[in-house]
Amino acid sequence: MYTQTFPVDVIRRDFPILATKVNAHPIIYFDNAATTQKPLAVIESINTYYRYHNAPVHRGVYKLAANVTELYEKARQHIAQFINAPSADQIIFTRGATEAINLIANSFGQQQIAKGDIILVSMMEHHSNIVPWQQLCQRKGAILKVIPLTEAGDIDLQAYRSLLEEYPVKIVAIIHVSNVLGAVNPIAQMTQLAHQHHASIVVDGAQAISHMSVDMQALDCDFYVCSGHKIYGPTGIGFLYGKAALLNVMPPYQTGGAMIETVTFEQTRYAAPPQRFEAGTPNIAGVLGLDAALSYLERIGGMPSIEAHEKALLTYLYQKLQDLPSVQIIGAPAYRAALLSLTVHGVHPHDLATFLDHYGITARAGHHCAMPLLRHYQQVALLRFSLGLYNTRQEIDSVVKRLQQAVEELGHG
Amino acid sequence: MYTQTFPVDVIRRDFPILATKVNAHPIIYFDNAATTQKPLAVIESINTYYRYHNAPVHRGVYKLAANVTELYEKARQHIAQFINAPSADQIIFTRGATEAINLIANSFGQQQIAKGDIILVSMMEHHSNIVPWQQLCQRKGAILKVIPLTEAGDIDLQAYRSLLEEYPVKIVAIIHVSNVLGAVNPIAQMTQLAHQHHASIVVDGAQAISHMSVDMQALDCDFYVCSGHKIYGPTGIGFLYGKAALLNVMPPYQTGGAMIETVTFEQTRYAAPPQRFEAGTPNIAGVLGLDAALSYLERIGGMPSIEAHEKALLTYLYQKLQDLPSVQIIGAPAYRAALLSLTVHGVHPHDLATFLDHYGITARAGHHCAMPLLRHYQQVALLRFSLGLYNTRQEIDSVVKRLQQAVEELGHG
């Protein structure tokens, strides 16, 4: 029983929002892929920062500033260690995954891509891993090509291999875990193939890092991006990991204070990474809160035990949903992280979401910022259940029961 | 007496950090230009958001998401009203002033500037209002020219006029209040001149908005940028104001989710402003905290009374410093917001800062991200005192006393 190894009932007490109600029903939060809830440890770390430590980082010789700078750089080290990056200097703070991809596309991409080059994205990308590359292609006269999916909803590795062989691919931009299908992509293998063909690989880890251990040295990818708010941390903070050899020669993205060696009106000399890529005052409270989130995850047992707990939940949810004949789960990937999307015959996902919400169940309906993928499945909207570490079997029971009720009361007679 | 109209002793209790000590000395926070301290109202608003309201904005039909979206958009309206912008759609959230300027330079600037065009910046700009324009010039083959200062440290309006007349100036990028000199620049007048010569004007208001009322319709500038953490709000949030006619036709800056109408692999259609410029999940807690900060400022009497209080403090500080023969205050601008920088004969600013810090006084020493200005004054580092709404005459007394002690104990004999 998962409850023995993972004390979810105790853990739930760390999340104040889980004790609130919606329409007099206890909240059941199943939109963790959009954003996760925050443990008290995170909320308190922000509170403490503003109450006792607030000061600018990397400037100011006074103690308050020195203390904050130390906390800030320790957070960077913590993140590096959490994802097994070789060095903290390879972690760059951004607002989130979206900004991180934009940074890579506009610095590394701008530097590397020339007319006629090929950039590969997959059919299951989130808009944030499509549009920046599309724009780069437009600027450079490069070409965006799409890695197709198999029938089951996995990356078609055969097709991927062919694309790499056939075309001058320079960059592969790939989602680690699909925010719609839940599919876990074989990043290590895809990286190896990309590197064999002298392509770089940028991995969107926004949905992966909260569900499993990710290891930069094992994956060997060139870039990896994450959002803090999707891993139980604050909003407005995220980071990217990059290979040192690439970061060292990349031009800055945003420019301004803190990323500079010298400025004259004629010329500016930039600092080394990571500072080069962190112009202006950063989201300090966000960085410290993210640090606290990672500490919290470690304290409750670390990613392997969270993954085991969520895997058991997902299996349970999957089985219960399969008993509902009008429910169709989208895709059947080989490995799935704890989220899935579905349609219900005869009831629109938005009506389902409103119905469920009425009973305290927060689930997302829509295109999930993955319009091309939805078009591929000939859908305009899906209902998504995405689980987090604090979800329980009882919650799944309630959700499935309400879903069934919705089918009966809103569906075709 | 300012204490009668502005109850600073009561107000100080709203700032928990002001009750802390450094080396057993009560903290005297004189680095408000770097970042301001946060009132409880701001800290609590963040706390409340994460405890009870945390959800994604602009997506999700469920109630939690709807509530947050409403709070988020109300904050935008509040900001618009605070700076008298015609419409909330003209407020775009960014990480801070630095990102806001980068956005303008990379979207508007990229669109408007052609080879041979001139961009004007002043001699007193912060790096964040130099380097993005420098980069734009490099990309476009445009030319950066510098508006010089008068002897007193004001913008040389005569020279500004000549530059506008002589050159094809397309953009003027100007600081509203200098973060080194404290000089308040005549933005309305400079805007009028720029517009007469068909140039657009971008105003860096990072140091202005916490010290005085700013009114977009009175200033009539094309863009205005601010950082939340410098106006008693959270880190990681700021905003830009832009004229609607310009924003409406500007291309996006960062791309990804939330700023999109439709995405196919061939083409993307972008949403209208402000969404077009807010890709990805925003710093929601930051936005709500900034909203709370503005409410707080209004509650304690609004900007005019804060300005009056600070003006009285500045005058007092200025007079006391003038009694110290080895202190040289940099610049003597016509109007000065509540900050100034100085040198002390025979003692390096860093040693002064360490000395003062030892007695609980946090003041900044360095180049203040304004190397060109420091070079102009033939300095490599200055000591800066920047005041906030919670500072007092007694604090000034202590600071001046300690500064005098530093001169005696560290100075030449």
Place this chain on the structure above:
Amino acid sequence: MDETLQELYQDLILDHARNPRNFGYCQHQTHTFEAYNPLCGDRIVLSLQIRHDQIEQAYFTGEGCAICMASVSLMTEKITQQSLDEVEQLFEDFINLLTDASLTNKALQDCEQRLGKLAVLRAVQAFPMRVKCATLGWHALKKSCFEKSV
């Protein structure tokens, strides 16, 4: 289903959502507009035949949630054979009914009377995230009648 939800998903609405009326295109279409809600993917194409400032026929196609489909289905029934002036009044009434919480009782009654069956959609007011669904077809109507022609 509990009460508030029941009010939203009344039989009339579910019926129109399942069996939309006037689904298709006017044979002699004079005005059309496609309205799209990027947030949820609802998409409505309105097809009108307008003659002498009167809507002779009103059809629509598209896909969307029950609220969206029922609203536009009921709308097409209502506006057929109405003058553009009447249509403009209906548009205002409908928007007010869904978004203006400060309507006087009198104004509300007038609204509801003019809107007839459409008044059932008043329940959407309690679901602010769904107002856009209910008004999507109406915005298409406004655009096609008053801002744009084929």
Place this chain on the structure above:
Amino acid sequence: MDETLQELYQDLILDHARNPRNFGYCQHQTHTFEAYNPLCGDRIVLSLQIRHDQIEQAYFTGEGCAICMASVSLMTEKITQQSLDEVEQLFEDFINLLTDASLTNKALQDCEQRLGKLAVLRAVQAFPMRVKCATLGWHALKKSCFEKSV
């Protein structure tokens, strides 16, 4: 001045800061390096004459705070007439003294003994934001002796 501060700003340090020794350039300079701390603007140009793996002369110019100036002034005195091996040992000792809080008493004593007068800068350990000031000249030394030549 209270005690911790007094330790940092000892007379020896203030004296060297006010009257830096070996200020200028070697007449027969063989190695040089300019070190710069962008945070505070401190800038040190080290000028060395090295012969047969021995530092014959050490001069410097530049500007910086008292800690920076005193450290490099004392350093130039110390390294003159030292072999490069000895200089490398001094570099390590100095860095350890300022940054390694876990040194054993014995190691500390050895460090301090080798460093002589320079050991006064140990007080900088209590001021982490000033460590860079104290070590700026030393990094220039390392660069000029071991990584770069004129």
